[in-house]
Amino acid sequence: MKKLKNIKSTITLSVIALLSFTTSCRKDMNGLNQDLKLLPQPLLSIDGKEASILLPGMMTNIESPVNYIYQGQQDLGQDEYAGYTTTPSVFLGNVNNFTYSFVSDWVDYCWDVPQQNILNTWLQWKLKKFDTKYPDLYGIALICKVFGASRAADTFGPIPYSKIGTTADVPFDTVQEAYNAFFADLDQAIVLLSAVEDKEPDADQLRFKPFDNSKFGGDYAKWIRTANTLKLRLAIRISNINPIKSKTEAESAVSNKYGVLEAADGGFFMNVSGENxxxxxxxxxxxxxxxxxxxxxxxxxxxxxxxxxxxxxxxxxxxxxxxxxxxxxxxxxxxxxxxxxxxxxxxxxxxxxxxxxxxxxxxxxxxxxxxxxxxxxxxxxxxxxxxxxxxxxxxxxxxxxxxxxxxxxxxxxxxxxxxxxxxxxxxxxxxxxxxxxxxxxxxxxxxxxxxxxxxxxxxxxxxxxxGYPQQYPITKNDSQGKVANGDFVKRMPYSATFTNASKAQVDAAVAKEFGGDDSPGKRLWWDVN
Missing domain, CATH: 1.25.40.390 (Serine Threonine Protein Phosphatase 5, Tetratricopeptide repeat)
Structure with missing residues (x-):
């Protein structure tokens, strides 16, 4: 095992830290290294390159292609809780995420990766007014934003989302508030991309294709269908807690003229540079x-x-x-x-x-x-x-x-x-x-x-x-009673990245959503089965 790097709380949830995200030198996880200060502004403005250059890092960090980051972000938790993988390695004396004793340094990745590489980059779009200058490209950014943030909300519960960039100490959205914001952002992305795709069908190949790290080759229509499919996914997620809104959002996604992903589109896969x-x-x-x-x-x-x-x-x-x-x-x-x-x-x-x-x-x-x-x-x-x-x-x-x-x-x-x-x-x-x-x-x-x-x-x-498909419960339970024997983990507790950034906001979110108990046994808002 390559030792997981300990991500320190160098980037907080405050506006000051968000603004510290570097645009003078943007190096994403897929090897793209561009110093924006070295490129003449007129050249950057042609075909939206000054904005397009920010997209690969957002895309590739929905699910990081970097080995140790992927391991922390995904495999040392979610992949195992889904029943897909497990480890034969004895980590930390076999007292860790797999036995429901959570390792903060591991859990950090589940928030650090989307925060630093997606949400912070999204704020740069707003600060530079790229959202109005390049609305179609901003639509892609919004889709990446919802992909990254929805995974975080489904992991932890309340997260900073809708109020990012509005105040120095960002309040957390409840899961319900976050989902409402996800639907709104996806609707905006679909409208923005559709407007350009309808009017200028070749714009995607000119402005976006060189920067599209997915298998879609810069095809706006496929990205719109991906956004609709993501919207349908999130609508289904809330079907047990809010069936009326669930139905409305789901039917809206399917009835959109571009529709959802179909067999001919293939899936939403992200290319990697080097080894998977x-x-x-x-x-x-x-x-x-x-x-x-x-x-x-x-x-x-x-x-x-x-x-x-x-x-x-x-x-x-x-x-x-x-x-x-x-x-x-x-x-x-x-x-x-x-x-x-x-x-x-x-x-x-x-x-x-x-x-x-x-x-x-x-x-x-x-x-x-x-x-x-x-x-x-x-x-x-x-x-x-x-x-x-x-x-x-x-x-x-x-x-x-x-x-x-x-x-x-x-x-x-x-x-x-x-x-x-x-x-x-x-x-x-x-x-x-x-x-x-x-x-x-x-x-x-x-x-x-x-x-x-x-x-x-x-x-x-x-x-x-x-509750499907049924899973095998763990037999070594180190949760200290927070997850009952025979039961399953419901969420990850907040890691040091959150508490170091703003303990007051974390405490407020936990009090409102979980009755003050930041426990892995607490169900999320939509988890009422």
Whole structure:
């Protein structure tokens, strides 16, 4: 393991610190290094380059491509809580995030990365008035802003968002307030991009394509559909707590003339420069292995995608099977190192949003009685599975969709029988329209969880919202009673980055949202399942 760098609280939540974000030398995580002072202002103004140059850093830090930052931002928490991965490494005496004893230096990354590289950069857009000078490019910035901030809100709860740049000591938005602001920002982004795309269809290639680090190649229409899909995702998230607004926002996203992501668009993937961080963490550091639920669920369902996601275990006790590790168990050095590795490659792009997700979101929308633009819950469900198979280049989708008998398998740990567990569910793949809504929802979410893999932020959020797919609880609970045995972590407590910046604002937010208890066992506003 490369030692995680200890991010100090050098950037606070105050306007002074926000203004300290450097624009004279902007070096983003993907290797772009531009000194704005060295480029003549007239040259920078041509085709919006003075603003476009700020976008790559925002995009690439939705999910950082830098190995140790990705590990802290994503893998040492969210990916494991989603059930996608776990570690065979004994970190800090095996008392850490995985056993619900939170390491502040690790948790810091979950806020530092979006704050420093997305929200602070967004403020620069406002201060330089790029939002009015280049409205289409500002639309891209807003989409990145919502991606980054929504992940943070779904991790911690209240965050500084809507009032950034308005006061020296920024108050936190409640989760409900933050979500309202997310919808407003996405609506603005969609309007701004649509206006330019409608009037100047080639503007994206001129102004944006050279700076688009995603696989979309600067295509504004695909970014608009991504914004609508993100809006649909967030609308579904609040469906249990605010069903009226949820329905309104969801139907608005789908009915927009550009619509949501479709199979031809592909997913929202971010290119990397150099080695994919997952590849390095898996192959070079040995700190990441497959999570037990992936092997159990996909293995039992005879899912052809499993062979594309993970490698057979090297451990002879597993006889060449694909087998993951349970999270939050007693670990000893080297015991689980030869369990299944994730199937990775050196320069693979990072998945931010699978195109399959847009189909599963619409499937659930229809299940709730919403207008999702035509199509049934079954047709959207099956199209989502097909889109995911296509993403992985897996065959046999028709036979898979027709399988009404295969169910998730039991988990067997050849190293420690105490970790053995029965199947997580008896869910099957084949759609059955006669089943209860809860059963159909479990089927949709299980397949969405498979399609989202290995993006743990969304997988964990959906598990908290729905309880699907069911997960294995940790067996080594170091939360000191904050998370009950057999239960699951609901959020991350605020790290030193927050409290060092403004303890008063943190305390006020915790008092208002969680009754004064900054506990990992406290549910977020939308988590009422």
């Amino acid at each position: 961080p997952i590849d390095e963490i898996v192959t070079s550091w040995g700190d990441m292995r497959l999570g037990a639920p992936v092997g159990s669920i996909l293995g039992g369902l005879k899912d052809p995608r499993l062979a594309k996601m993970a490698l057979p275990a090297d451990d002879p006790a597993l006889n060449g099977q694909v087998e993951g590790i349970r999270t939050g168990i007693q670990l000893t050095t080297g015991t689980y190192s030869n369990f299944s590795k994730l199937a990775t490659s050196f320069g693979a792009p990072l998945k931010i949003m699978s195109v399959a997700e847009s189909f599963f979101l619409r499937s659930e929308g229809v299940l709730r009685g919403w207008n999702m633009g035509g199509g049934s819950a079954q047709s959207f469900y099956e199209d989502g599975v097909k889109a995911s198979f296509n993403e992985y280049g897996a065959g046999g989708v028709d036979a898979y969709l027709a399988d009404a008998t295969s169910t998730p398998a039991a988990y067997v740990d050849p190293k420690n029988a105490a970790n053995n567990a029965p199947p997580l569910s008896n869910i099957t793949v084949k759609w059955n329209d006669g089943e209860p809504m809860a059963r159909k929802l479990e089927r949709i979410i299980t397949q969405k969880w498979i399609a989202i893999y290995p993006e743990g932020y969304e997988g964990w959020a959906e598990f908290r919202r729905t």
